[in-house]
Amino acid sequence: MTKSxxxxxxxxxxxxxxxxxxxxxxxxxxxxxxxxxxxxxxxxMTDLEYLSRxxxxxDRDERQIAEDIDAVPFDPDARRVIDWVxxxxxxxxxxxxxxDYYIKRIFEKQGIxxxxxxxxxxxxxxxxxxxxxxxxxxxxxxxxxxxxxRLARELMxxxxxxxxxGDSRPDLEAAMLADTIFAKGKLQKLLDQENRRYVPINNFKxxxxxxxxxxxxxxxxxK
Numbered sequence: 052m053t054k055s056x057x058x059x060x061x062x063x064x065x066x067x068x069x070x071x072x073x074x075x076x077x078x079x080x081x082x083x084x085x086x087x088x089x090x091x092x093x094x095x096m097t098d099l100e101y102l103s104r105x106x107x108x109x110d111r112d113e114r115q116i117a118e119d120i121d122a123v124p125f126d127p128d129a130r131r132v133i134d135w136v137x138x139x140x141x142x143x144x145x146x147x148x149x150x151d152y153y154i155k156r157i158f159e160k161q162g163i164x165x166x167x168x169x170x171x172x173x174x175x176x177x178x179x180x181x182x183x184x185x186x187x188x189x190x191x192x193x194x195x196x197x198x199x200x201r202l203a204r205e206l207m208x209x210x211x212x213x214x215x216x217g218d219s220r221p222d223l224e225a226a227m228l229a230d231t232i233f234a235k236g237k238l239q240k241l242l243d244q245e246n247r248r249y250v251p252i253n254n255f256k257x258x259x260x261x262x263x264x265x266x267x268x269x270x271x272x273x274k
Contacts, residue, residue, distance in 0.1 A: 055140045056212035058132075059203055059225065062147040062154050062170070064218040065235060066255070068124040071153050072105055075119060079109070098148060098221070099171070099184065099196040106150065106173065106180035113175045120153040121160065128255040130163060135262055137165070142210075145169065146202055148195040148221045152180050171196040200224035216258065231265075233258050 063070040076084050091101060109116060136143045145168045147154060152173030158166060169190070172183045184196045190205075192198040203225040207213045215222070215229035218236040226232045226242065232249035234242055242249045250261055 055210070056136075056142075056214065057207060057210040058136045058141055058143045058214045058216070059206065059229065060143070060145055060215070061199075061217040061219075061222050062145050063149050065216050065222075066126055066129045066145070067157075068126060068254075071120070071123050071149055072102060074122050075105060075109070078119060078122065079111075097194045099182070099192075099194060102149065102171075102196075103182045106182065107177070109179040111178060116175065116180065117156065120156050123153065123157060125157055125161060126255045128259055130161060131259050132255050132262065133163060133166060135259065139266065142167070144206060146197065146199050146225065147171075148192075148197050148199065150180060150182055169197065169202055195221050200228065203228050216252070216255075233261070 060066055063072075076087050080087055087105075090096070096104075111119070133143045143166050145154060145166060147168070147170040149170055150173030151168050151170040152175070154168050154170055158164075158168070172185075173180045174183060175181075182196065185191065186193075190198045190202040199221060203213075203215070207228060212231075213229045214231045214233065215226045216233040216235075217223075217226050217238050218234070219238055220241060222238050223241050223245075226234070226238065226249075227245065227247060232242065232247070233252045234249040235252055239249065239251055250258075252258055252261075
């Protein structure tokens, strides 16, 4: 038996206003930021390799890293959307190519519970965040660590309607599977190139406003 609807969301740059790795670069690698951002943009290595090196080489104790995580600007209206989804019989699920190490802490600090998080596993070890990705896992991606589209395709089997929120290239294939796409940042242009309709957003207040007018569609299934 299928459920009513599923809301899938990216975390970095979507539920947060800034990626965690941007926070780290600005706080601790300001003198190297031009090169670090250039390396990211030019994809001189996979995203998984890049984040593994950056997170793993912080050389900070766990309390200090917690302070870095607390500096991530979480969207103030995200909680409102998550609560709305739950109240209307849907499930809210996070799929992220970052790591659950910081996402779980942010959610705990925000008092957000009962949200499933699919992300690259991370642990504090050797004075950094070490990613413990299972290369034999069912949703493994060599480039991102987690294949969002493969995961989304599996999750959406149990739902009548699927919504997706994202902001960048790793979200594209998963977003294309959804009935409604909320797109921020670079994802908008990528969807334009695919001639795919989407709801352009800058924040989750705009998502909340949109959902308020779509209650009947979500509760009673796909258009």
